[in-house]
Amino acid sequence: RKEVEQDPGPFNVPEGATVAFNCTYSNSASQSFFWYRQDCRKEPKLLMSVYSSGNEDGRFTAQLNRASQYISLLIRDSKLSDSATYLCVVSLEEYGNKLVFGAGTILRVKS
């Protein structure tokens, strides 16, 4: 079983739609959680950190469920510019608290 798993998608949604991604992780001792965004042939860029209480940044909301060991990302009012791959990132204790990346979920927003 992979340490961090994501649905690869692609998720094809119309502009204005709400879309949600989930990511599961295997190590219950994980401490830090992030969502990154990666555009085609570009480097990953931090989208947002995920806190235990959940957090929101404009149209983006991230949630953490420690009991079920998953994090989620909700995007409201999708824009064409949201089209990208979204990477779930978790710190895993067996790697000395270094970050481990999921393979990513592809989002395509269409007009």
Added chain:
Amino acid sequence: DAGITQSPRHKVTETGTPVTLRCHQTENHRYMYWYRQDPGHGLRLIHYSYGVKDTDKGEVSDGYSVSRSKTEDFLLTLESATSSQTSVYFCAISKNTGELFFGEGSRLTVL
């Protein structure tokens, strides 16, 4: 912008040749990382460094070595490149908050 530059950005080489990728940072960060990214696998940690001359292995370190003789430079070396090392290589630094910031990537093709 985390002040990270990678070189070369693109390289084509033949099996059995040595290859060195360079990562240069301008902000004096202690931690530096080398990841590779392949379809279906996401980003996987090769090696990381926690200071000058201090390095450690990641999950896919076989066939790779690293060196860090100065804070600003972290070198990744493939002593004898193989076709399985065809990949996109990303250098990253981490800031005090734990997030990673990436260079633009080095695309390596081993024929």
